[in-house]
Amino acid sequence: MKLTLRSLAALLGYPSAELKENAGEIRHLLRSEGVLPTVELARLESLLGRLETTELLDLQSAYSELFDRSRSLSLHLFEHVHGDSRERGQAMIDLGQQYMESGFFLEASELPDFVPVFLEYASCLSARDAREMLVQPVHVFAALAERLDKREAPYGAIFHALIALSKVRVDADARALVDENTPAEDAADIDAEWEEAPVSFNLGGAHEMGGPTGVVAKIRASNRPVNQEVAR
Numbered sequence: 001m002k003l004t005l006r007s008l009a010a011l012l013g014y015p016s017a018e019l020k021e022n023a024g025e026i027r028h029l030l031r032s033e034g035v036l037p038t039v040e041l042a043r044l045e046s047l048l049g050r051l052e053t054t055e056l057l058d059l060q061s062a063y064s065e066l067f068d069r070s071r072s073l074s075l076h077l078f079e080h081v082h083g084d085s086r087e088r089g090q091a092m093i094d095l096g097q098q099y100m101e102s103g104f105f106l107e108a109s110e111l112p113d114f115v116p117v118f119l120e121y122a123s124c125l126s127a128r129d130a131r132e133m134l135v136q137p138v139h140v141f142a143a144l145a146e147r148l149d150k151r152e153a154p155y156g157a158i159f160h161a162l163i164a165l166s167k168v169r170v171d172a173d174a175r176a177l178v179d180e181n182t183p184a185e186d187a188a189d190i191d192a193e194w195e196e197a198p199v200s201f202n203l204g205g206a207h208e209m210g211g212p213t214g215v216v217a218k219i220r221a222s223n224r225p226v227n228q229e230v231a232r
Contacts, residue, residue, distance in 0.1 A: 001130050001165060003033045005123035008158050009116040011047060012075065015059035023051040040164045043157035050154055066155065072147055077113040080140045119162075134166040142170035 007026045010019060027048050030041060051059065066073050074080065078088045078095075095112040099105070104121050106112060122133040134141075141159040148156030163170065 001033070001035050001127045002123045003029045004035050004161075004165070005119045005130060008161060009119035009123065011044075011051075012116045012119070012155065012158050015051065015056060015063055017056055020051055020056060020059070023048050035165065036161055037164055040157070040161045043160055047154035047157050062153075066148070066151070066153055073144065075115045076111060077115060077118060077137050077140055079113075080143065081137070131166060134162055135168055138163055138166045138168055139170050141166075 007029050010022075010026060013019065027045075030036060030044065036044075067075050071079065078091050081088075081091070092112055095118075096106065099112055099121055102121070102124070104124060106117065110117055112118070118133075118137075122130040125133065141162045145156045145159035145163065148159065
């Protein structure tokens with residue numbers, strides 16, 4: 001499961017030239033580890049194929065339109081669990097503490113509930129513990145999978161894969177709870193956040209939400225013990 005979780009984390013990162021170049025290698029790793037059902041591998045093929053054949057700027061634009069411009073598709077888990085309530089801050093602290101106690105350290109710009117970071121951490125655990133980590137937010141994964149499917153976005157395949165790895169069935173009540181807690185869309189607020197964000201013309205830099213660096217190396221490094229792992 002380690003290689004698969006790392007691969008899914010990389011695929012969910014902001015598209016980069018390196019990710020495009022290594023899409024074929026990620027496909028091979030997903031198939032060779034053999035923990036995903038055939039149907040989920042087939043779903044992921046749509047995303048992998050798009051990464052290989054679509055221009056990088058188009059990939060980045062589509063990614064930003066999905067995940068930067070829509071709160072209902074936020075890649076921050078606690079936004080769907082706690083919304084704007086005060087419990088969100090404490091949950092973030094608790095999760096970050098859990099990472100540190102396991103020897104998994106974040107860069108200053110990273111938040112512990114960012115899904116690719118969460119998956120990188122889970123990939124450092126035993127298969128049993130990793131599955132238990134996936135079960136906790138599986139209702140969020142189910143809601144995101146459904147919302148992305150409605151938009152015909154290939155990223156939905158990642159969340160379907162995570163649900164399959166968790167080996168649990170998500171009921172309608174759990175998905176409804178996510179809908180209740182996810183903040184309503186407000187285009188004006190999102191535009192304001194974009195206006196306040198610093199502008200960077202460093203094309204080699206990471207996306208503000210995170211992004212893969214050393215894609216294949218990071219995926220293969222998941223075989224090291226968790227106390228040797230450092231998040232990006």
